[in-house]
Amino acid sequence: MPKVKNWQIGREMEYPYEGQRPKRQWAIVFDLNKCIACQTCTLACKTTWTSGQGQEYMFWNNVETKPYGGYPLGWDVRILEKLGRQDWEKNAPLEGKTVFEAAAPTERALHFFPKDEDWMYPNNGEDDCAGRVEGGCHIKDLPHDRWFFYLPRTCAHCTYPACLAACPRKAIYKRAEDGIVLIDQSRCKGYGECVRACPYKKSMYNPATRVSEKCVGCYPAVEQGLQPMCVQNCIGKIRIMGFISPPWTARADNPVDYLVHKKGIALPYYPQLGLEPNIYYIPPVHAPREYLAQMFGPQADDAVKRYLELRQDPIAQGLLVLMGSTDCILHSFKVADGLASGYDEKGGEIVQVPVVEPLHARAAYDEKLATVRTNTP
Amino acid sequence: MRTAFWMAAILSNLGAHLGADIMAGKVALDLSVQPLKEDVFKEAKEEVVTLMAQPMVAPRPATTLTPEIRVRAVHDGHWIAFLLTWADTERSEAGRLGEFSDAVALEFPVKEEPLPPIFMGTKDMPVHLLHWRAQYQRDREKGPPEMKDLYPNMNPDMYPMDFKDQGKLQGISEEMREVYSHGKAAGNPQSYRKESAVDEIFAEGFGSSSIIHNPQSHGEGRWSDGRWAVVLARPLALVNGSVLVPGQPGHIGLAVWQGGQDEVGARKCVTMSWITLLMAGE
Numbered sequence: 001m002p003k004v005k006n007w008q009i010g011r012e013m014e015y016p017y018e019g020q021r022p023k024r025q026w027a028i029v030f031d032l033n034k035c036i037a038c039q040t041c042t043l044a045c046k047t048t049w050t051s052g053q054g055q056e057y058m059f060w061n062n063v064e065t066k067p068y069g070g071y072p073l074g075w076d077v078r079i080l081e082k083l084g085r086q087d088w089e090k091n092a093p094l095e096g097k098t099v100f101e102a103a104a105p106t107e108r109a110l111h112f113f114p115k116d117e118d119w120m121y122p123n124n125g126e127d128d129c130a131g132r133v134e135g136g137c138h139i140k141d142l143p144h145d146r147w148f149f150y151l152p153r154t155c156a157h158c159t160y161p162a163c164l165a166a167c168p169r170k171a172i173y174k175r176a177e178d179g180i181v182l183i184d185q186s187r188c189k190g191y192g193e194c195v196r197a198c199p200y201k202k203s204m205y206n207p208a209t210r211v212s213e214k215c216v217g218c219y220p221a222v223e224q225g226l227q228p229m230c231v232q233n234c235i236g237k238i239r240i241m242g243f244i245s246p247p248w249t250a251r252a253d254n255p256v257d258y259l260v261h262k263k264g265i266a267l268p269y270y271p272q273l274g275l276e277p278n279i280y281y282i283p284p285v286h287a288p289r290e291y292l293a294q295m296f297g298p299q300a301d302d303a304v305k306r307y308l309e310l311r312q313d314p315i316a317q318g319l320l321v322l323m324g325s326t327d328c329i330l331h332s333f334k335v336a337d338g339l340a341s342g343y344d345e346k347g348g349e350i351v352q353v354p355v356v357e358p359l360h361a362r363a364a365y366d367e368k369l370a371t372v373r374t375n376t377p
Numbered sequence: 378m379r380t381a382f383w384m385a386a387i388l389s390n391l392g393a394h395l396g397a398d399i400m401a402g403k404v405a406l407d408l409s410v411q412p413l414k415e416d417v418f419k420e421a422k423e424e425v426v427t428l429m430a431q432p433m434v435a436p437r438p439a440t441t442l443t444p445e446i447r448v449r450a451v452h453d454g455h456w457i458a459f460l461l462t463w464a465d466t467e468r469s470e471a472g473r474l475g476e477f478s479d480a481v482a483l484e485f486p487v488k489e490e491p492l493p494p495i496f497m498g499t500k501d502m503p504v505h506l507l508h509w510r511a512q513y514q515r516d517r518e519k520g521p522p523e524m525k526d527l528y529p530n531m532n533p534d535m536y537p538m539d540f541k542d543q544g545k546l547q548g549i550s551e552e553m554r555e556v557y558s559h560g561k562a563a564g565n566p567q568s569y570r571k572e573s574a575v576d577e578i579f580a581e582g583f584g585s586s587s588i589i590h591n592p593q594s595h596g597e598g599r600w601s602d603g604r605w606a607v608v609l610a611r612p613l614a615l616v617n618g619s620v621l622v623p624g625q626p627g628h629i630g631l632a633v634w635q636g637g638q639d640e641v642g643a644r645k646c647v648t649m650s651w652i653t654l655l656m657a658g659e
Contacts, residue, residue, distance in 0.1 A: 016435075052557035053524050056533050057474075106439045113639070116474045166436060168643040170584045185563035191642035192475065193436055205474050207527055209560030209568040 044233035054208025069126035098274020155215035156277030166197030237324025401450035469636035477636035478512035484630035485619035624658030
C-alpha cells in the first residue's frame with residue numbers, strides 16, 4: 001500500500017492511493033468556547049442542501065453535545081472502541097495505528113456501519129437540565145465531573161478521505177482546486193461503503209435517490225470567494241473558513257494557518273484516525289484535559305494554555321474578531337493600530353474591524369428624551 | 378494485495394479444471410417473452426457452480442456466504458435464457474438505511490479471443506453483464522418505495538415545490554422538483570424507477586462499470602423456501618456487446634449478493650474462472 005505524509009500525526013502512513021495534495025485546501029476553524037448550539041448553522045445547511053425526499057434525517061452540518069451526544073449515535077466512541085488503545089506521546093509521531101493501518105485485509109478502513117436507529121437522535125435532549133434544581137441532581141454518581149461542550153461538525157474534506165478510499169466505484173473525488181471532497185451523484189450506486197468507512201460519519205445514504213450524499217463544502221459559494229452557508233450564518237461568530245497550508249508552506253498572515261500552525265490553538269479532531277481532517281477546533285477550556293487529549297491529540301493541553309494567554313496577543317485577538325465579520329473568504333489578514341483587516345486573494349481589503357469595540361457610557365437617565373436607559377456591561 | 382493475487386491465480390486454475398460446462402439445449406419456444414416460466418428449463422441439465430467470496434479488491438467479504446449456484450440454460454436460436462437458483466435464507470429488497478438487495482449477475486466477455494480477466498474485465502477487454510436485483514424487480518412491480526412506505530411514522534413538514542395545494546405553483550414541473558433530488562438532478566439511473574429488473578452493464582475492470590441505456594435483456598426472480606430462482610434472458614447478439622453463436626462455445630461468469638447479509642458492490646461471491654457455455658447448434 002502506498003505511503004503518504006500525514007503532518008497531523010507526524011509521520012508517513014499507509015493509504016490506498018498515492019498522496020497528492022490539492023492546490024489549496026478548504027478548511028474551517030471553530031472556537032468551541034463560543035458555540036452555544038443554537039443550530040443556526042445546521043438549519044442554514046439544511047435549508048440550502050437537504051430539504052428533499054430521502055434527506056429528512058440528513059444534517060451535513062450538525063451540532064452535538066459532548067461527551068454523550070453524537071450523530072449518528074456514538075459515532076466517536078464506536079470507532080475508538082474498534083481502534084482500541086493507540087499510544088501517542090506529546091511532540092512525537094503517532095505510535096499507534098490509523099484506521100487504514102488497523103483495517104483487516106478485506107477492508108480499506110476500520111469501520112462500523114451505523115444502522116437506521118443510530119441516525120434518529122440529532123441532538124435531541126442531549127443537554128437538557130437533569131431535573132429541577134430544588135430536587136437536586138437527577139443523575140447521580142456520574143463517573144466524571146459535570147461538564148459538557150458543543151461540537152459543531154461538517155465534513156472535514158480530509159486530505160486522506162476514508163470515504164474516497166473505500167468507494168469501489170471511484171465515485172468520490174477530491175477537487176484539485178480547493179480540496180473539497182465530493183460524491184459524484186451521477187456515478188454513485190449507493191453501496192454505502194463511504195457511509196461505513198468515514199469514521200466521522202459524514203457520508204449519508206439517501207433512500208429516495210438510492211445514492212449517498214455528503215457535505216459539499218458549499219463549493220458554489222467557495223468558487224465565488226464566499227464562505228460556506230454554515231459559516232456565513234453562524235450568529236456566535238465562532239467559525240472562519242479559509243484555505244490551510246501544510247505546515248511546511250504555512251503563512252503567518254493566512255488566518256487559518258495562523259490559528260493552526262503559528263499559534264497552535266486550533267487542532268484537528270481525532271487526528272489519530274489518520275485522515276488528516278480539515279476542520280480544526282479551538283478546544284473548550286473548561287473540559288477535562290484527558291478528554292480533550294483523546295479528541296484533539298497530545299497538543300490539546302498546550303492549545304488551551306495558549307488560548308488562555310490570548311489577552312496578551314493583540315494580533316490573535318484581532319483575528320478572532322475578524323471571525324464572522326464577513327461572508328467573504330479571507331486569504332490574509334493584518335492587525336495594526338487597534339484595527340484588524342481582512343483581504344481577498346488579490347490583496348484587496350474586504351473588511352476592517354476594531355480589535356476592541358469603543359465603549360460608550362451613557363447617563364442612566366436621558367433628560368432630553370425623558371427615558372431611562374440600561375447600560376449593558 | 379500480492380498474496381491475494383497469487384491466491385486468486387491458483388484458485389482460478391483449480392476452478393478451470395473443476396468447473397463443469399454449461400449445456401444450453403435448443404428449445405422450440407420464444408424466449409424473448411416476458412416473463413419466462415421456469416418450466417422452459419425442464420429438459421435442461423442442471424450444473425452446480427462453485428462460488429467464493431470475491432478475493433481481489435477490498436472492500437470484500439470475509440466469508441463465502443453463497444458457496445454454490447445451480448445453473449440451467451436453453452436457447453431458441455435468437456435468445457438464450459438461464460435459470461439461476463441459490464440458497465438465501467431471507468428475501469432482501471433494500472430500502473431503508475443500511476439495507477441492501479439480493480442480486481445475481483451473469484458476465485459475458487465482449488470478445489472471446491483473448492478472454493478478458495474474469496474479474497470485471499480490464500481496459501480494452503470489456504465484459505458485458507446482466508445484473509438482476511430484487512430491488513429493481515420491486516420497482517417494476519410496485520414502483521420505488523416512497524419515504525412514507527419505508528418510514529411510516531415519519532412526519533416531514535413539506536418538500537420543496539411539493540404541496541397538496543399547489544395554488545400558484547401550477548407551473549412547477551417535475552424537472553424543477555428534481556433539482557432537490559440530487560441523484561435525479563445528476564441523471565443517475567439508480568435514482569429513477571427501474572422499468573426492468575435487469576441492468577445491462579459494461580465494465581473494463583473493477584470500479585469501471587457503467588449502465589447501458591435501453592437494455593434488451595429481461596429477468597424475473599422468485600423467492601420461496603429459502604431459495605432464489607431467477608430467470609435471465611438475453612438476445613444471443615447484444616448490440617455493441619457480447620455475441621453468442623449456437624454451435625460455438627461461449628463463456629460466462631456468475632456473482633451473487635445476499636443483501637440481507639450486507640453484501641453489496643464488491644462484497645459478493647463470484648466464480649473464480651470463466652465457465653464454458655456450450656450451445657446446441659441449429
